[in-house]
Amino acid sequence: MRAMILAAGRGNRMRPLTDNQPKPLLPVAGKPLLAYHLEKLAAAGVNEVVINHAWHGEKIENFVGDGSQWGLQISLSAEPEGGLETAGGIIKALPLLGDDPFWVINGDIWTDWNYQDLPTHLEDEQLAHLIMVDNPVHHSEGDFGVENGRLISKGSERKTFSGIGLYRKELLAPFPPGKQALKAFFDAAIEQKQLVGTCWNGLWTDVGTPERLHQLNQQLEK
Template identity: 50%
Template sequence: MKAMILAAGRGERLRPFTDHTPKPLLPVAGKPLIVWHIEALVAVGIHDIVINHAWLGGQIEAALGGGEAWGAHIVYSPEGEQALETGGGIYRALPLLGDAPFLVVNGDVWTDYDFSCLPLRLDGLAHLLLVTNPSHHATGDFFLVDDCVMDDSPDAREARLTFSGIGVYSPRLFANCEGGRFPLAPLLRRAMARRLVSGECYTGHWVDVGTPERRDEAERFLWQYS
C-alpha cells in the first residue's frame, strides 16, 4: 500500500509560526510533525509516500528529500501557491498513488494508531478512522453504524464521532472528478449514501495539532511517553 501525507495547508491557526515555516515542519517533541508520520508508516512496512505541498513547499522537499533518512521513498505533488483542498489535492496526486487503495493521513494530526490495522482492500470506496470527539469538536462529524460510516443515523440514540483525517480510499472514489480545487467531504457523503464507506472508532491517543495549544498538548504527551 502507498500512503499520502496531506501537507499543503497554510496553517492559519498556527500563525505566526507558519509565516516562515510550513506547518508540517513545525517541531513537536524534537522533530518535525511530518516526520512522526513518516516513521510510523515505515514502521508498518509502508515505504512509498506521496506528499503534497503548497505554502513554502520547497522547504518541505529540502528538509525531507527522497526519504532515504527514514527508509522511505518520498515523491511530491506540488500544488503551487494556491492549495487545492483535500479532494483536489488527492485527485492531482492519483497518478503517483496507483490503482490500488491508498492511505491518506492529514499532516496536522498526531496519533499512536497502528496503521497496519487499516484494511489493504476495500469492498466499498473508502474506510475512515473515527475518534471520540475532542472538546473543540464536541458535535462530531459522522455516525458509525455496524462498521458503516453514515452522515445520518436511523437511531436517534447514536452519537456522531469525529473524522480523524486518516482514511483508506479507492481511486474509484474520484472517478467522476475533474482537476482543480475541491473538498473531499462531498465525495465521501455521496459514497456514504450508497453505504460504500466503512469505518472504525479508535479510542487511543489522537490530537489535531492545528493550534498552538493543541501542539503543546501533543508535545507534552510525546515527551512523556516516547
Template identity: 50%
Template sequence: MKAMILAAGLGSRMRPLTDHCPKPLLPVAGKPLIEHHLERLAAAGFREVVINVSYRGEQIVAALGDGQRFGLRLSFSREPTPLETAGGLRHALALLGDAPFLLLNGDVWSDIDLAQPTLTAGDLAHLAMVATTDFHPRGDFHLDADGRLHAEGEPRLVYAGVGVIHPQLVADLPDGEAAKLAPLLLAAMRAGRVGGWHHRGDWVDVGTPQRLADLESRLRRA
C-alpha cells in the same frame, strides 16, 4: 499499498508559527511533525509515500529529500495553490496509481495502527473515527454496529484524518481545481460505500499553537 500525507495547507490556525515555516515542519519532541508520520509509516511496512505540498512546499521537499533516511521512497505532488483535500488527492493520482491508498492528514498525531485499515470490496473509503472533542462536539458521521458510516444518525464520531481511499472517489474531479473531500464522502456514504472503525486510543488534532504546545509537553514527559 502506497500512502499519502496531506501537507499542502496554509496552516492559518497555526499562525504566527507558520508565517515562515510550513505546518508539517513545526517541531514536536525534537523533530518535525511530518517526520513522526514518516517513521510510523515505515514501521507499519509502507515503502512508497506521496506528499502533496503547496505553501512553502519547497521547504518540505528540501527537509525530507527522497525519503531514503526513513526507509521510504518519497514523491511530491506540487500544487501552485492549495487544492483542498479532494483536489489534492485528484492532482496526486498520477503518483498514487489505481489501487487504494492510505491517507493521513499531516496535522494529526495518534497511535492508530497504520497497517490495520483495509478496504472492503466495493467501498470507496474506510475511515478511522474518534470520539467527539470540545472543539468539534457535533462530530462528523455516524458509525453503526456493522462498521458502516452514515451522513446521518446518532451517536456521532469525528473523522480522525486516517483512512484508506479508493482512487475512484476523486477520479471524476477536474485536475487542478480545488475541491473538498467531505461532500464526496457523504455521497459515497449515502450509496452505502464507506466503512470505518472506532479508534479508542491516542489521537490529537494538532491544529492550533496551544494543542501543539500541549502535545510537545506530553511527549517530552513520556
C-alpha cells in the same frame, strides 16, 4: 502499499508559528510532525509515499529529500499558491498513487496509532475506510455516525474523522483536478452505502492551533 500525506495547508490558525514554515514541520517532542508519519509508514511496510505541498513547499522538499533516510521512495505533488483543498490535492496526485487502495493521512495530526494496524483491504463496493475517533472539545458535534461498521450522515453516536483512511481512486477519479473539499465526496459515498469506518480511542490530536500544539508537547513530556 502506497500512502499519501496531506501537507499543503496554509495553517492560518497556527500563525505565527506557520508564517515561515509549513505546519507538518512543526516540532512535537522535538521531532517534526511529518517525521512521525514517515517513520510509522515505513514500519508498516509502505514503500512509496506521495506528499503534496503548497505553503513553503520547498522546506518540505528539503526535509524529506528522496525519502531514503526512512527507507521510502517519496514523490512530491506541488500545488499552486493557496493549495487545492483536500480532495483537489488527492485528485492531482492520483497518477502517483496507482490503481490499488492507498492510505491518506493528514500531515497535521499526531497519534500513537500503530500504522501496521490500519486497514489494507476494501470490499468491492467500498470506496473508503475511515478511522474515526472520539470528538475533541473543539469539534464536539463530530462528523459522521457509525452503524455496524458503516458510516452514516446522522445518528446520536457521531464520531470525528481522524484524518486517516484507506481510499480507492474511484472515490475521486471521475472528477477533474481543481480546488475541491473532501466532505462532499464522503457524503456521496455514504448515500450509496460505500463508506465504512473503524472507531479508535487511543491518543489523537488535530494539531490545529498553537494551544493544541503546546498541550500535546506537555502531554508527551510527562
